[in-house]
Amino acid sequence: MNRDEIPPGTLYLLILKTLVVRGESHGYEIAESIQRSSDEVLQVEEGSLYPALQRMLIKGWVTAEWGTTAGNRRARYYKLTAAGRKQLGVEVSHFERVMGAVARVIQTA
């Protein structure tokens, strides 16, 4: 199976989107979810998720709370805030602008 590194700068976007879709999730779930919904194409270096989550906590895009998993384990669940939801919009439009530009460059070639 061939997996690709996620494009730089899109990690926040992916995490935010995942949280919108899944609601509250812990780190492992987020990593799994990103992988699954990209049909196993995108692979997060799973560890790098955590510094990113810390940064998002500082920015106030997400909040974290301890809870228990289905397997009855303690896990930290991340939840999107209003600021996070707004940020998702910013990230999406930024991503689309960049991808659109890239697409145009490729088409003209």
Next chain:
Amino acid sequence: MNWPGELARRVAMLVRRRQFDADLEDEMRLHLELRQEQQMEAGASAGEARLAAKRRFGNATRIKEESHMTWGWEWFESLVQDIHYGARAMLRSPVLTAVALISLALGIGANTAIFSLLDAVMLRSLPVKEPSQLVLLGTADWIGISDGFPITELYSYPFYRKMQRNNEVFSDVAAIFSMLNGVHGTVEGRDQPEPMSVQLISGTYFSTLGVHAVMGRTLTDEDDKVEGGNPVAVVSYAWWQRGLAKDPSVLNKKLKIGDAMFNIVGVAPPEFFGTKVGEAPDIWIPLSMMQQVPPNWTGYKDNFSESLYVMGRLKPGVSRDQATTNVNLVYQQILRGFPDAPLTEKNLKKLAITHVPLTPMAIGLSSLRGKFSEPLKVLMGVVALVLLIACANIANLLLARSTARARELAVRQALGARRVRIVRQLLTESMLLAFAGGTLGVGLASIANCLLIRMVSSGPRKVPLDVSIDMRLLMFTVAVTVLTAVLFGTMPALRATKLQLTDALKDGRGSHAEGTKSPVAKALVVSQVTLSLVLLVGAGLFLRSLVNLANVDTGFNKENVLRLQTDPSSIGYKEDEPRTTALYQQIEERVSALHGVSATSFSSFTFHEGSWNTNVHVAGFDTDPNINVKHNVIGNGYFATMQIPLVAGRVFGPQDTATSQRVGVISERMARTMFPKGNPIGHHYHIGSMDNPYDIEVVGIVKDVKFGDLQEAPETLDYIPYTQRTEYLSDFEVRYTGDFSAVSAAVQRAIHNVDRNLPITRVTTLDEQVARSITNQRLVAQLSTFFGVLAVFLSCIGIYGLMSYVVSMRTREIGVRMALGAARSDVRWLVMREIVVLVGVGIAIGIPVALAGGRLVSHMLFELRGTDAASLVLSVLILLAVGLVAGYLPARRASRVDPMVALRYE
């Protein structure tokens, strides 16, 4: 975008960072476990699954660090670490640390304290509107009442009014009585009179200064228009607090002062202490009421009762030169215009060349300034030198320490510490030291300030001066010390971190010879010795001068005399009433009868209390009109009480009464200089003006005494009995034997037996009174001695530190020498030689500097030259001895080096 929230979250993280780290760890562990389970479900063995999970996760330690650093506190955490480490390092060498801290604290504290006082006395502007616009007519050199013509230091009330009307340069003019009235007033509703100080002022005083009341109103020109017409008073904020406990109904209160009731109409703002630095009046009363306030000055309408300072506020745009021209023009017009002006030919000639100088009033008036500005400047110089020495000391200590740590630093560097990190570590340690010292210094400064105020207060009451710590200077001194610490704390660090690691690691003691030379450290020690010598010589000069002063023959016997002050004016005794004289006589009689009392007397002065002086005219002799005679009105027992020896004639006795021939006793000096050759006894002279002379027959001559201060040459003095000239006499002297406090209590009881309402103040001894007259000399002598000793002590530490360091650096060399047969004494000499050279060079440089400094202060010395050889020689000897002792300990340690141990260490 949302930075306050972000900051709050960051701070929350800092506070609970352990929790955060633990959370992160838990979370990451869960992740790994879940992944591992997932792998095992997919069929991997437990080991494979764990490896796969770890592979997919990445470097957990790095990720954890990265997450942690996300919060942006790593600088803070390493700072905390550095401080911890620094504190531990400092505590490891407690003596060194203590010495460094004490030198810093003393350097910073002493400078701040002395400067605060200097600032309060000499530099700070009055807390009034635009102080730079205020000017004073004359120089405020005189205090008192004069009838001279023409004079420019004091002015009469009518003069002030005319100046106010006729000048063209001032927007406002105000007058201030040149003396404070110390009265005993009674707050309405209380039965005890309390001491309070009253400043008489013109109604324009507050408006000229631009000072507004915090409660009620200030005085206005209207309050000052009718003589005796407006019994109103403004009280100072401090007195409102102290005397009335901040009573909010203060404006309804009345004060009984003398026979008059005064309405309190306002409270002055807290920062306003008047216009004379170091003299804060409790109460301001308009000049129109001067006759109602004891001692009941007259002269409100008298053109030549000159007792006021006059100040003006320059109109905007008017220069001081323009103002001087106009004021002098008006001055001449006013003096010539007074109908009672004594315009004799001689006086007119004098008036023509009289010029009124204008003095800036921005920093207010002060009698303290004349007395203390020189000593304060000298002390400021002294403490600045101490600060230099302290800095040199710190530099030396830090230099020695961080050089000795070269090996430790090399180890850390070899283990991968970045150079920046090491330098920052040393910087932090230096700063820690500097700030700890600074904090101690601030504490010390505030204590020192209280002490200083005590020392400059010549009376039992503290001088009212605001000497709150001066922030600018504090910042400056702290900056200097921090800079020193940083410079000398990191300089070796930079050098150490540059060196070849292998060298330093191989041999902690440094095979490199540069360490033993350390020219910077040596230069520091030499300069310390130099500065110490200068300070020691200064201390020696001031001390010897003080001793000279204390041994001056006063002419009277200052031992065993109690003196106190009474204030009959405050309880209704009038100056010219016979019952005032009777009061004095009764008290003298009662107290004389007490056990342990041999003589008593009232007098207007004893010593160092000002004077009443006039010209005198000796019948049939052409006396020099420029010589003033100082008069002392006394009781019959005065000479016996003071033990002033009679040279010829007699002293006063019961035969001298109000109706008999007026008599006087004169001093030897007066007898010699003002009377024709031959015996002055039986001669007549008179004081006062020609048309109303007070004629005196000389009946006795007494020995010369010191009257104003200890430095003065013999004065022309005369003594007049109070039985013939009734006056308020403030001083009462008692010659006693036995215990002072017992006698003092008995005397006060006896006085209150005569009149139980008579206020008694300032109970002390004559000895104390004399000692107080040399307060500033004592201040300089004590402080310069303290700082001189301190400087020597600091220099010793410097020498000891440097030599210990040098010895430890040279242990191997010494070992080799001893192995090759050098005797212990040779080794000792090797080390001592270096010390002798350092101290010698320091002294050689110091001697000319000290001599030059001595010449600078020679005018402050009493019967001593600035180049006093004894002080110099003694200082050199002390410094040599102490320096050698400080160096001997390391030298002895060097001579005890065991060659085997030293060599095996390689």
